[in-house]
Amino acid sequence: MTKLTRRILVTALALAAGSAMAQDIKPRLIRFGYGLAEASNQGRAVKLFAEQLAAASGGKMKLRAIGGAALGPDTQMQQALIGGAQEMMVGSTATLVGIVKEMALWDTPFLINNAKEADALLDGPIGEKVKAKLEEKGLVGLVYWENGFRNLTNNKRAVARLEDLDGIKLRVMQNNVFLDSFKSLGANAVPLPFSELFSALETKAVDGQENPYNTILSSKFYEVQKYLTVTNHVYSPWIVLVSKKYWDGLSKDERAALQKAAVAAREFERKDTRDEAAKALTDLKAKGMQINELSPAEAGRMRDRLTRVNASIAANVGMDLWNETQAELGRLRAR
Ligand code: TK8
Structure with a gap:
């Protein structure tokens, strides 16, 4: 090893150790419920979410994916999140309307014409505004995923x-x-x-x-x-939700890891869903x-x-x- 490569290696190791230490992340186990089968666009995206979360948290934040509505239908899981008995889920925005009336916007027939409009509207200021309404009801919305055109x-x-x-x-x-x-x-x-x-x-x-x-x-x-x-x-969206009670107990770094994984999974999920829908x-x-x-x-x-x-x-x-x-x-x- 030359002097230079050794110095580079030592610096890289110090940086990696430093950033891992600087990260305020504790071992966490997250129960993440969803309604569809494991072999579905929803199941595949939850799996990717788990991998991304492990990567973003140095392996400390673990996700236990529970599919097939084994934790109950969407509405039951929403209540479990609000009460703090379950940490996370993904499900339809449509089943949230009883909690946040503004979610009904996404149920408007023929509101959205194509995928491009969907992404721009949901990820833009309107989507953010609707999502933000969840917090006062005990839920935190991370990102919208695609359920799709019905x-x-x-x-x-x-x-x-x-x-x-x-x-x-x-x-x-x-x-x-x-x-x-x-x-x-x-x-x-x-x-x-x-x-x-x-x-x-x-x-x-x-x-x-x-x-x-x-x-x-x-x-x-x-x-x-x-x-x-x-x-x-x-066009039906899905939304990735976190219990507000749980979220409030997380550090800034833990929240950042969750958000990062949710966005990565969203990008994967939308592409996967569209590819599958096309054929x-x-x-x-x-x-x-x-x-x-x-x-x-x-x-x-x-x-x-x-x-x-x-x-x-x-x-x-x-x-x-x-x-x-x-x-x-x-x-x-x-x-
Ligand atoms: C899955 C549901 C599903 C929705 C429905 O839990 O209920 O028809 O389209 O995706 O949220």
Whole structure:
């Protein structure tokens, strides 16, 4: 070893030791719950989150990933976080509306047109503002991940016209916007937690549901659903949450490690989800689903009906937030 390389090596080691020591990070075990299967875009991203968190904390912060709603459906986990009985979760923003009414903004049918708009809106000032509302309710939102554009499946008939939805018993998330949206389309909308959905479809307690392609695949809904209609009726985000009680007890460095891992996992998750969604229709066809697109005229009729709920969403989230969102989308679209 030359003198120079030795000096470089010694300096590098001292720096590494220094930064590890300077970091105020204690051994931590985080129970992180999620609703989908381990073999899903959600499960893959949680796994990456765990790896990134270990890397960012010198191996001190460990994440125990608990998937498949084993810790309960989204709403139950949210309460466990608020009470401090569980540290973290990822789930739909839609199931948070009972806690933070502004979250209903993301349930607005056809609000977001594409991935670029989604990322800009969610990661920008509007997304931050909505996320910040969680804190006074005992939750901390780290980042939004992609659930995706939702599409309709059912077991009764191919939905080609608005009238085809008449009387279809359709599971929706536990959220009034979704309930009203699908009632206004003529469906018999029934709110159910996601964890009960597969068996409700299997036993024909409900005829259909709506979720992104990724979830229709990873939750094997194709086994119990015949028809898929491409509706893209709303872009659904997921949000990574931390118990505020837990967060308040963390050091600055521990919080920074969590945030860093959450952002890295978000970048991975969005790409992974989009890659999977891009080829999902081929996969779902191969699994035997019958897929149809709507004619422009019928898509327009559905859109008109669905956007009838917009006025009440605007009133619920507040006109200021609604108008700011429209202005921000206008700016994004003019770029
Ligand atoms: C998973 C759910 C799911 C959502 C739903 O826990 O309930 O349909 O789309 O992703 O949050």
